[in-house]
Amino acid sequence: MGRRVVRLAAADSRFVLCGALERGGAAGDAGEQAGTGRLGVALSSDPAQALSGAQVAVAFSAPPACADLASVCAQHKVAYLVASTGLSDEDRAALKNAAQRIAVLEAANLSIAVNVLSELVETAAARLGQRFDIEIQELHHRHKRDAPSGTALLLADSAGRGRSGLRNVAGRAGTRGARDEDELGISALRGGDVAGEHTVYFLSDGERLELSHRANSPDIFAVGALTAAHWLTRQGPGLFSMRQVLRR
Numbered sequence: 001m002g003r004r005v006v007r008l009a010a011a012d013s014r015f016v017l018c019g020a021l022e023r024g025g026a027a028g029d030a031g032e033q034a035g036t037g038r039l040g041v042a043l044s045s046d047p048a049q050a051l052s053g054a055q056v057a058v059a060f061s062a063p064p065a066c067a068d069l070a071s072v073c074a075q076h077k078v079a080y081l082v083a084s085t086g087l088s089d090e091d092r093a094a095l096k097n098a099a100q101r102i103a104v105l106e107a108a109n110l111s112i113a114v115n116v117l118s119e120l121v122e123t124a125a126a127r128l129g130q131r132f133d134i135e136i137q138e139l140h141h142r143h144k145r146d147a148p149s150g151t152a153l154l155l156a157d158s159a160g161r162g163r164s165g166l167r168n169v170a171g172r173a174g175t176r177g178a179r180d181e182d183e184l185g186i187s188a189l190r191g192g193d194v195a196g197e198h199t200v201y202f203l204s205d206g207e208r209l210e211l212s213h214r215a216n217s218p219d220i221f222a223v224g225a226l227t228a229a230h231w232l233t234r235q236g237p238g239l240f241s242m243r244q245v246l247r248r
Contacts, residue, residue, distance in 0.1 A: 021057075079232045105239075
């Protein structure tokens with residue numbers, strides 16, 4: 001995903017790429033690695049070097065690396081956008097600590113439309129009430145490591161904000177008996193090269209409502225990252241969300 005951000009940022013007049021962090025030890029020019037041509041920005045394994053001159057950093061790293069980078073960004077007064085799922089309580093504590101000194105935005109999904117979907121799910125859950133059962137189904141490519149997806153959990157949280165007392169149930173293998181009223185079922189499918197699909201079902205006797213999002217290209221997440229990054233540069237210290245970006 002970092003390569004997509006580099007490619008789109010290079011074509012966007014709002015941005016100048018200052019550095020590119022590659023913890024795997026890869027060398028070369030960031031633009032060439034992203035397939036957009038030479039940009040004169042060398043890949044670096046040194047966070048301080050990669051952050052030199054930057055106003056905002058965007059990270060799609062695994063959770064431990066995201067937390068580590070938060071403290072470095074705070075030291076260098078660089079706003080920090082982290083898009084990673086599976087963050088632990090310790091990881092979130094590191095982000096919260098950094099947010100005392102810089103602007104930090106954590107997002108399970110950077111798609112603009114997914115975050116609008118999140119708000120729609122909250123509204124639907126509140127207005128439809130307990131007469132409707134709520135189920136979430138997500139589908140991703142065969143290489144995705146976590147299940148349920150961070151986006152499915154984001155949507156479940158949104159439903160919970162709209163209707164209190166819901167209980168997440170991930171899969172129903174071995175379950176016996178009727179569905180409980182407070183259940184919010186989440187099912188995960190994996191296969192092929194699917195960038196991401198999420199559907200939230202509101203099911204009642206005689207009718208149902210489906211709210212869906214389908215990602216046709218991973219570029220949508222990079223577009224969302226740049227939108228959020230640009231917004232973040234204008235914020236003071238604090239911990240922010242994509243909902244706040246949408247209300248810009």
